[in-house]
Amino acid sequence: MKLAGLMTTSALALTMMTPQAFAEVTFGALFPFSGQLALLGEESARGLEIAVDEMNAAGGVQGEQIVLERGDAVDNNQAIGEARRLISLSGVKAIFGSYSSARSIAASQVAELAGIPFFELGAVADEVTSRDFKYLFRTNPTADHMGKLIVEMIVEKVAPGLGKAPGDLKIGIIHEDSSYGTSVAGHQERYGKEAGLNIVTTMPYPAATVDMSSMVLDLQSRGVDVVLQTSYQNDSVLFLQQASEAGYKPSAIIGGGGGYSMLPTAEAVGNDVIEGVLDADFTQYAVNTDFTPGLESFVETYRTKYGMEPRSGHSLNNYVGALAILKAIDAAEGLKPDQIVAAVSAIDIPQGQTAAGYGVQFGEGNQNQRASMMGMQWQDGTLVTVYPPEAAAAEMRFAQ
Template structure:
């Protein structure tokens, strides 16, 4: 009897002393983790992962540790299937994503019909927040923001540097033909017309294109001064290489989007071809940090977690958006959809107070009305911020 009593006491003591597992709350992380957009999809997801690490280290969301269930949005159809799986089988409280506009358009509709909040942290097509959806929110700037910034750079900086009036510039617009590229190019035409720019060519192409020689030739024959390209990585590299081979040398190339903001693109084409190329995109890392408080801490966390420098500003912008949402949810009255929406609608973060520079406040269509893009240029093998002036760390360099 004595042995049994001791054994029972020991078991009871072990039970009392054993640490209790912390409760968990699950969210979806829906990105293209494989396929042609995997590089920036994975880079975007890393920003969300760092935000989760930070919120968990601070106690989690409402005392529960955040767990991410991954969904691989290889293409729009797969994005739909993965969104359904995350919602119905993984029982996520909300979905974060998605980087690609076409995939976001498809997956967010599933979330809307299911009454599950969907937080877009990186896709820019205007349509995402123009459908009147209740449960879909976007923290990042849009295609409209990108096009507006590009036109302002042409008018304010590029034309004066070339000693020309904006209307004297011959502009060629090329773009991949999904929601993303089409949205940006359409706004470039509209804003360009308002600014009196001379747009001589507009051409779309599939992002999977393997030969752009005919597009390059047409731009050369049009004697363009400036080429605007909205693209992913592969088509950015292809255009720069084939333009060089054909002797197309515009006074300025202005990229819009992930392809032009990535170090792997610069490595693929070489420093000579990328030098002087402009880019309008999410906040990058060579920027006035007085304007982007917390950016250096993010870079340090990225290096600690992944063993390298960030490959693009997509991770930074996903981090900023995710942190704002997760911090708001920590203050929510529960995690049912209505409580989540109430907490998110109350977010009011001023410009100049986040690592991306822009603040967060949701307006019409649940779009972050404070989000904006910046202008960068490849100089000496680095992508440095050159526009607007209060965020710049270098002067824009344009040579004829």
């Protein structure tokens, strides 16, 4: 009997030490961690990491600690290969990504065919959610939001601030030629035409271009008053530098996210060049925090974890989207794909209840119908929210 009792006690001790007491669930984190888009890819992934830390501190999802398996989507082919690896070899329950629209479009098709949920937290191109996929959800605002907001800013703020009627301004659109830039430019043209804007040129270019001087000269020769650029970091820096070197000073430059939202871009071109430049993008940090509950806590957590200030709002918006998804998965009936999809489909977070200011509810194409963007301006070395008025931390400035 003593031996049996000893065996029972030992078995109990072994049971308490088995992996079930420290159960883990693995999700994929598919971002461009290397290559041309690495800076914003890494910044986006940091938002996901902070959301995972928060969930794990509260018990994980369904009692299991979350483990992130990274996949490096350095280009479209690599995004496809890494998605396959995460699904077939790592056995992830879902994939989170991916900042780049082109990478997202490629990798999410792999996930859809495998029946694995794919949660896009940062890519804006129309095609991401226009394919009627069952397992793909996007939490962030889109190219449509960006194009519409930029036109609204021109009509309601920029034109009056310059003392002109909107239709009297000459608008020039330049954009990198992937799904991201092409989608945003298309919406700028459509909403601009509806608003009666005078768009005198639209010029695409490869994001990897090393010379934009001819484009600068073309804009200058046309007398373009307002330049709209949708770009990543390197091409944002290149255009701003070469426009400055050519002495081209349009009345307004409005960036479409990407490089225009990043502190490293401002540092690369200098305050004299970036001052007054406008931007439409995800929620950033100099904002009316009554509009963004939880933002200040996120920033403090970011500083503690990474030992630096957030480099753009991509980390914040990835955090908001990931946290909403992970909380829904925690409340799901299980971790099978259809159980996850059912739980995520039922998310209903009202406007004004996330650190990004917008809510979360999925509609047509599994797109977050409550997502929205804001207008910012570089003022005294800081990217400050200036639009819409209820979220603004400062008034829009115009050169005298």
